[in-house]
Amino acid sequence: MNLNKVFLIGRLTQDPQLxxxxxxxxxxxxxxxxxxxxxxRTTDSKKQSTEYHNIVLWRRLAEIASQxxxxxxxxxxxxxxxxxxxxxxxxxxxxxxxxxxxxxxxAPRSSSFSSTPQTTPHGKTMGQTEEIPIIExxxxxxxxxxxxxxxxxxxNKDESIxxxxxxKINIEEIPF
Numbered sequence: 001m002n003l004n005k006v007f008l009i010g011r012l013t014q015d016p017q018l019x020x021x022x023x024x025x026x027x028x029x030x031x032x033x034x035x036x037x038x039x040x041r042t043t044d045s046k047k048q049s050t051e052y053h054n055i056v057l058w059r060r061l062a063e064i065a066s067q068x069x070x071x072x073x074x075x076x077x078x079x080x081x082x083x084x085x086x087x088x089x090x091x092x093x094x095x096x097x098x099x100x101x102x103x104x105x106x107a108p109r110s111s112s113f114s115s116t117p118q119t120t121p122h123g124k125t126m127g128q129t130e131e132i133p134i135i136e137x138x139x140x141x142x143x144x145x146x147x148x149x150x151x152x153x154x155x156n157k158d159e160s161i162x163x164x165x166x167x168k169i170n171i172e173e174i175p176f
């Protein structure tokens with residue numbers, strides 16, 4: 001059995017470059033920097049090294065990356081390693097290893113990115129309506145419809161039943 005799987009979380013070193021193949025398939029490429037931090041036992045200090053990766057995305061993933069990612073953005077890429085070779089004009093064989101992305105997870109935008117409209121490579125303006133929604137863990141869910149209110153009432157009834165059941169359970173009788 002063989003496995004060729006890569007998971008990277010890093011920041012873009014440049015804006016994504018969107019192109020189309022002669023057949024019309026969109027392809028996007030960009031650089032990704034990942035950091036490794038460790039403690040050096042000899043000097044008892046933290047060390048850090050950075051690796052740079054070439055990322056290639058195809059079809060819809062390429063379009064999404066070119067629309068929403070910019071230099072410095074944090075992204076998770078899941079994909080596979082691929083090495084391609086070609087002969088340069090002087091006849092020297094060249095090699096390039098890339099990560100061909102199969103899945104991508106966009107990170108929430110940091111405060112360093114402004115909410116002012118940006119222009120995509122296609123000339124579209126990205127406004128507030130095209131931003132990816134971010135749901136924070138601390139956001140309270142507020143019922144705003146009658147249906148949600150009945151669900152909340154049912155949940156309260158279920159919780160009161162659970163409270164009654166807690167009184168019936170003797171912790172000392174639990175075998176572990």
